[in-house]
Amino acid sequence: MSEENHYRLKRGDIRERLRTKLKWLPQVTATDFFSSDVPEAMHRYILDIKIAGQAAARDGHINFVAEDDSETVLEHFHTAANTDVHLNPDYDIDNPLFVLPGGTNLSGVAVGNSVAATIRYWDDELT
Numbered sequence: 001m002s003e004e005n006h007y008r009l010k011r012g013d014i015r016e017r018l019r020t021k022l023k024w025l026p027q028v029t030a031t032d033f034f035s036s037d038v039p040e041a042m043h044r045y046i047l048d049i050k051i052a053g054q055a056a057a058r059d060g061h062i063n064f065v066a067e068d069d070s071e072t073v074l075e076h077f078h079t080a081a082n083t084d085v086h087l088n089p090d091y092d093i094d095n096p097l098f099v100l101p102g103g104t105n106l107s108g109v110a111v112g113n114s115v116a117a118t119i120r121y122w123d124d125e126l127t
Helices: 011-017
Strands: 019-025 042-051 058-065 071-079 098-100 105-111 115-125
Touching: 011 115, 019 105, 042 058, 042 071, 098 105, 105 115
Parallel strands: none
Antiparallel strands: 019 115, 042 098, 042 115, 058 071, 058 105
């Protein structure tokens, strides 16, 4: 695969910036994935969100949180018992699932019982 992409960074530089974050998504109340919004002079590229399957099936959704804190559902998820769900299982650093502009965030909520979610992402400062 080529080192070239449509971002200003090379693929190797992007790989060095890859981060993983684990977040517990509670039932009923949406919880932000990141403790603070994406900084204004940055974009956050979300590559994959893995929802951990547990002993029973779980449902929920992932929301885009705008600068005014309004939320829009981006993805619904459903896990079967003991089966993980990847929203973008064959992710590629050149093809993010979502791009979060500065001042925004992601949130998630589970229905019925809390679930663990793992998010893979990278950040890029705007120039």
